[in-house]
Amino acid sequence: MLVNTFNPFDNLLLSSLIAAIPIVLFLLCLTVFKMKGIYAAITTLVVTLLIAIPFFKLPVGIASGAVVEGFFQGIIPIGYIVMMAVLLYKITVESGQFLTIQDSITNISQDQRIQVLLIGFAFNAFLEGAAGFGVPIAICALLLTQLGFNPLKAAMLCLVANAASGAFGAIGIPVGVVETLKLPGDVSVLGVSQSATLTLAIINFIIPFLLIFIIDGFRGVKETLPAILVVSITYTLTQGLLTVFSGPELADIIPPLLTMLALAVFSKKFQPKHIYRVNKDEEIEPAKAHSAKAVLHAWSPFIVLTVIVMIWSAPFFKNLFLPNGALSSLVFKFNLPGTISEVTHKPLVLTLNIIGQTGTAILLTIIITILMSKKVNF
Incomplete structure (x- = not known):
């Protein structure tokens, strides 16, 4: 049973300082100890659990579910978008389009x-x-x-x-x-x-x-x-x-x-x-001059990206994935076992909607860019 404990030490200042330890630790790991982001995050996560479970009486099941949920949200949509965005950038560099973009700006x-x-x-x-x-x-x-x-x-x-x-x-x-x-x-x-x-x-x-x-x-x-x-x-x-x-x-x-x-x-x-x-x-x-056609081709991946993301963010497209939408069957939901709270009476629910993710819009842009380019080799 989860009982919210906001002042476990019966001293508001002390409880606040203890609760702030993970935030301060994370900043110290990045700035003072010069740790890589992944190691700083893992260290902070472990310390957070060591504080939250015994002192703030957070049940292990709910704590575990929160970790899984946080990891899931880090991968989708954030990680998915980052990977696709960086891949799109690398493809424009590989194809020579990014160099043309640079020249078109500096001229x-x-x-x-x-x-x-x-x-x-x-x-x-x-x-x-x-x-x-x-x-x-x-x-x-x-x-x-x-x-x-x-x-x-x-x-x-x-x-x-x-x-x-x-x-x-x-x-x-x-x-x-x-x-x-x-x-x-x-x-x-x-x-x-x-x-x-x-x-x-x-x-x-x-x-x-x-x-x-x-x-x-x-x-x-x-x-x-x-x-x-x-x-x-x-x-x-x-x-x-x-x-x-x-x-x-x-x-x-x-x-x-x-x-x-x-x-x-x-x-x-x-x-x-x-x-x-x-x-x-x-x-x-002066930077190398390019024809209007070459400049337009160089910018085309980002023009395509703009159009596709506009479609993905439009209400009519998002409505397709609602419970009664035409593509609702492509949306999957998972309950995390052991995370039912006595307060909310509901388990944590993870929603997986790959098609509707902005990362998929970028992936579609990548495919179109590769098809339009003659210089990208894998």
Whole structure:
């Protein structure tokens, strides 16, 4: 029988400190002891169980069920999306499409402040939505380094810029995971997405200004103000509309794409009065030019991804997997034995819906990308 024990030591401060041990331990394992994420997580899990079972009187059956449920949720949808997103990225690299994408971005402007807005902010946000989990910072920092930035400064700029897109992550995982947490009925993915937008709108609008200020101070902000406004307004407005009315899945896909497109079009008419270069004596070498057809082909995997994820996140598609939906037979539910609580009188239920997962949408994109490419070999 589960009896909730929130103050096992009859001292609220002491009980709170004991309960906080796993959180503090996890942070210490990652930062002080430099442990790999998997080992830090396992260590923290063991300590959590050693605290929860004897002190907080958590039954072993329910504790075991919670571990299984947590592992299941880590694999589906989070792990599934991450694996598919990274695979899609690797395929675009293998096919040569990613190199064309890089060239198409760097050819827009030779001013390195504009390049930071394009690569450090917009392309960074796009990769966050398409792959996430460190990929955007690594790739964009490398690109900026190749364009003449100091490696440490390039990484710092990308980390600052990533604050705008990190909240929604790869295909909206950080917000979309709410769907798997079995929270009260009034807490939905769309609701959390809408709430997050209220805060993020301010951050999204300010970060492009901050990036240029870090590079070139107030003078840089003044000289590139029109371009900054194009980036800030386009990204903030499109992400706000998308997350409020659609959800988090495409929050870091469509807005960055539209932002890059808007800045590319704007840059044809506008270039800063003074072309800013970190190293003024450096010889400017333009990236390789590609035909419009080649650029469109290079971007095609992510265009396809956008369309498919839009379909997967649409209400009509999600309704297919409801109990009375046309594809409800493809949804499997499993009860975890030994996890029936005297409080809820219900066991933990695991739901397996492979077809409806966003990871499957990315997998479909991968298949289409391979069929469209002549350079991918396995």
